[in-house]
Amino acid sequence: MFQKPSFFKPIHTTHISLMEAVLVAMSTKEDDLCSLTTDKLSYDLTTMTSDVEIVTSGNRRIPAHSGVLAAASPVLMNIIKKPVKRYRGCGSKRVIKILGVPCDAVSVFIEFLYSSSLTEDEMERYGIHLLALSHVYMVPELKQRCSKGVVQRLTTENVVDVLQLARLCDAPDVCLRSMRLIHSQFKNVEATEGWKFLQEHDPFLELDVLQFIDDAESRKKRRRRHRKEQDLYMQLSEAMECIEHICTQGCTLVGPSNVVGNNNNKSTMVAEKSKPCKAFSTCYGLQLLIRHFAVCKKRSNDKGCLRCKRMLQLFRLHSSVCDQPETCRVPLCRQFKKRGEQDKKMGADTKWKLLVTRVVTAKAMSSLCQSKKNKCEEEAEHLIKTKELARFVD
Structure with missing residues (x-):
């Protein structure tokens, strides 16, 4: 040698x-x-x-x-x-x-x-x-x-041989890429002669490969679960914005319109036109829940109404993230705020605290991303105008 x-x-x-x-x-x-x-x-x-x-x-x-x-x-x-x-x-x-x-x-x-x-x-x-x-x-x-x-x-044919030699030659980058290739194409690698040789002569390396594959799958599941949770928090953050939008400004497509009276003080009302809501699907669903909550008769029953309970949870969540309860026009905001202060003295629910924190974080991240997006759009528009002006001057 x-x-x-x-x-x-x-x-x-x-x-x-x-x-x-x-x-x-x-x-x-x-x-x-x-x-x-x-x-x-x-x-x-x-x-x-x-x-x-x-x-x-x-x-x-x-x-x-x-x-x-x-x-x-x-x-x-x-x-x-x-x-x-x-x-x-x-x-x-x-x-x-x-x-x-x-x-x-x-x-x-x-x-x-x-x-x-x-x-x-x-x-x-x-x-x-x-x-x-x-x-x-x-x-x-x-x-x-x-x-x-x-x-x-x-390739799938030489990856096992390369992995064996890379470990002996202290090449961690080659080992990592080889492990990833084996993980992504394990069925094809398992049928090669190199894998059969590995099973017979180096069971410890085989165990390391299988452990790497198991860890990779676990990380993938955790990332998928984390992504779903983040999507849920973003949806709740969007719902909080829509609730404020509906209860303060209204939505001309799905909610009560802003109403303007005429000069003759007649009962005739004219709907003020505005731009469509950006989150139409979320806003429309919340509007239906609010209308149902206002007229539902099962809410006072012992069993209660599932849709009303969901609306109450959204009102409570809004109250937890709202920083202006005295001037807020969202229903039950001040009541839930006072109740939340009492719960703090008695010891609030840890899970609910965690939910509120993550919704607030998602709202902040959404605002940051939106500001960056608006800035990029403004820079792009400015660049386009500059080019058009330069073309006009030429």
Whole structure:
């Protein structure tokens, strides 16, 4: 496998075998052909006398320079500082073995140490192997680029292998994206050979994946429930505004119109026209409830009326959020306000307090969003007028 210096944090033996198994499973038959191909390194320093030879799995020997390798990788620097071991046929050159990955991937790795360049085709073919090499030999720039490249090329077929290697290579971003892909396409991933290998050889990682999926589903349910609650609070906030609108101004579409008398003091009344209500559906429903509440005869019975009880709750909620009870024209506002003061002395209901707080918060957020929306609309209108004026001047 990879040659590791003494100061480099060792990887556990089982992890090394697992990393090598993943790399071998993902590599093609390039190792069989690498001894027949020629080196493709294009950096100019190869014209100088090299003092290091990199030996790959296919027994390919890549010439390199100790100064360049030591400057690019602290792990290689530590290897180079060790005493030279003589090998037959190598002369006085130092030999560094990089095994366990395709020899072409090693060539690309060495070329990156010289030129810091990596093509898309090289990333497509050797990205997973370069990620392992960049981790073992501590090349952070290459590791960052490989992490992005590997994430962009994740599929249901290779995601389990990438996840295993990413955990060994300490690449949390790759792990997270792999987990998310497994969660979103678990049925397809479950049918792959990689998942079956994971179940047989790494049950702890399988447990982590299943726990991640369970947590993700729980978070999704909580977000959905929270969204429904926020929608409910926004609807109640809108209902409070509509109640004030109906009881103070009236609504020309569904409620009593503002009435103006003529100069002759006759009984003839003229409805004042105004713009349609913005929250028509909510306003219309509340208007019907108010009309029913005014004429309902079951309200005084023992069983009571469900619609009247709902209207009373809305009146009570309005009274809890109203800050001007003395001048408010909403029915029962002052009565509920006095009753609320008595409940405070006796200890008010905690759930009702929480409901009032959240409705007030929703009302404030709605006002803030509306003000931002109006500001954006004003800026857009100003920009349009400016452009029209500039066009007219030209």
